[in-house]
Amino acid sequence: MINAMRSFSADELDKIKVWFRAARVSDFPENGGACVRYGNLQVAVFNFTRRNEWYACQNLCPHKMQMILSRGVIGSQEGEPKVACPFHKRTFSLTSGQCLNAEGDSIAVFPVRIEDGYVYIGFAK
Numbered sequence: 102m103i104n105a106m107r108s109f110s111a112d113e114l115d116k117i118k119v120w121f122r123a124a125r126v127s128d129f130p131e132n133g134g135a136c137v138r139y140g141n142l143q144v145a146v147f148n149f150t151r152r153n154e155w156y157a158c159q160n161l162c163p164h165k166m167q168m169i170l171s172r173g174v175i176g177s178q179e180g181e182p183k184v185a186c187p188f189h190k191r192t193f194s195l196t197s198g199q200c201l202n203a204e205g206d207s208i209a210v211f212p213v214r215i216e217d218g219y220v221y222i223g224f225a226k
């Protein structure tokens with residue numbers, strides 16, 4: 102099992118009620134993202150191959166309320182994994198969800214677990 106949960110505290114992981122099976126690992130492009138739905142929520146999932154890590158966050162960019170972050174460019178800033186919105190380049194940490202280059206709203210991030218070739222995303226409800 103590979104996971105990208107180290108940025109989540111034990112307390113936060115305790116609150117996870119659902120591990121949602123999002124899709125197969127092979128459904129996600131290397132070093133890129135794809136959008137999955139969990140109920141009404143759109144979630145951007147990133148297969149960050151260069152770092153051998155996975156991340157998930159809300160697909161909604163809070164700047165202009167665009168459903169777009171799964172198509173953002175991923176990279177690292179001082180070791181921090183980040184996604185840049187393709188519209189106006191607001192950049193968000195994929196571990197904390199904090200906006201890194203502007204005063205602005207942060208985004209929700211979710212833990213990811215890889216098991217038996219599937220990607221699971223953790224939700225508190």
Ligand code: FES
Pocket residue numbers: 162163164165166167186187188189190191
């Ligand atoms: S809509 Fe994402 S940065 Fe403007």
